[in-house]
Amino acid sequence: MDPEHPVVEPAVRLIPLGGLGEIGLNMMLVEFADELIAVDCGLMFPDADEMPGIDYVIPDFSYAIAKRDGFRAVFLTHGHEDHVGALPYLLREARVPVYGTPLTLGLLAEKLREHDLEDVELRVMRPRDRIEVGSFRVEPLRVTHSIADGIGLVIETPVGTIFHTGDFKLDPTPVDGEAPDYQRFEELGHQGVLVLCSDSTNVHRPGHTRSEADVGQALGERFVSAKGRIILSTFASHIHRIQHVLSLAARFDRKVAIVGMSLARNVRVAAELGYLHVPSDVLIPLEDLARLPADRQVILSTGSQGEPNSALSLMSAAEHKHVQIERGDLVILSARVIPGNERTVGRVINALYRLGAEVLYEDNAFVHVSGHASQEDLKTMLAVTRPRYLIPVHGEYRHLLGHARLAAQVGLPPERILLIEDGMGVEVTKTSARVIGKFPTGRLLVDGKGVGDIGAVVLRDRQILAEDGVIAVSLVVDRAGRIVAGPEIASRGFVYVRENESLLDELKSHVREALDARDPAEPIDREQLGALVRTTIRHFINQRFQRKPVVLPIVMEA
């Protein structure tokens, strides 16, 4: 080989823009030469304490946008928000076609309508379809998950085959009969998988993840023994769980009212597309349900995460317009508590108990199973697909690392396990893989209609406002800098002004003293005066209270 001109082997690059280093925000780019496709485009719900007022967080797409001309398509694995939720923001900047299974696109279409993006090209794909886009050939394969119609993606590239599992579990008895496509997994293993990107979410759980059918069974036992009304709350997207409830209601001669807009919308879409079988006459409006005896009523509701304005939360606070919780009610929280929501969920559970309801939730009853593969399932995926390289995906660093260790345990050589996070990439040839990077990544914060306009400074201010409040000081000065009106002081979240007159008087006199002390020969600079007011107040408050509220000086000239 000529060392001056080494033969460049063709290489495919995998670049995660989100989901590797956090739960949520999932998006992976697959790039060959000047073409690329994306797997998923999800969002993340932020921690309210870390990011006050932020609605959600989306990946930084700038790398993909910059390569817009070669950006061929987005392929969606399933309809969860952490896989599709950021699409409207991407599509505003790059109108690429979007591929998804019928239910995924059905749910997405509603979201796009809300964003006035009805003209986006949505292309339906079904398991085992073969879709050619540029240099890639993509084949969706059935996997099971906590939403119906989930798939993994086989992506054939000129370099080799990539298999991205999406979110998955290996459910031996799926509710809809759509089993994971073991046959194709095995065939892939024989043909050769260059890279496996596999879901790491549940890597810390030993054993196998239980079947959704087990939950159906367990819920059935509750229907047998319940003497009164049943109120069940689950994720609005959990079509199979909803199916259990509808079928059980029909079997035990109960009627179901749906409470919560997202739930009603998803039930409608899933039923229209044939993913949900609604037994005839089982669904009735809430007003009609209330006329039935308690032991014939089921309320299916949102709010399993204790969201403040959700139906369940309002019921627990006795503030729901149509539903009053009563002794004899059985409330089932058929969902996992997402980390960060423990306190709000706990508050709802306590309030429900206080109103006399019996409450079943993950800690005290078997009412939920996960949608993600546990250790033994992950090992099975590795054993069956026999990849040359593994990239653990979907998880915080601890999950990715745990998955890497698990793969090493079952014999994958360390150099074939690529532990990377968002913004790093992997370049793979037929015979080698190396970690590359840095790619621009980051998190864009969405607050109302603003995308990315909230930065670290604004967030920090919001945190301070939340912790220590704000004090506004307004005053009018003449040309010599003497105070002619004010200072007036207003405060929010610091002290209640009306009950602290003496404190305010003290603050005012400090401000006056500080201004009197300045050299009258100095020209007036409102900004300087403002800074002086701010330091004076902050110093005083910090000494007295050890707090650091935001101080807003408003200096006007007469």
Ligand SMILES: [Zn+2]
């Ligand atoms: Zn998911």
Ligand SMILES: [Zn+2]
């Ligand atoms: Zn996910």
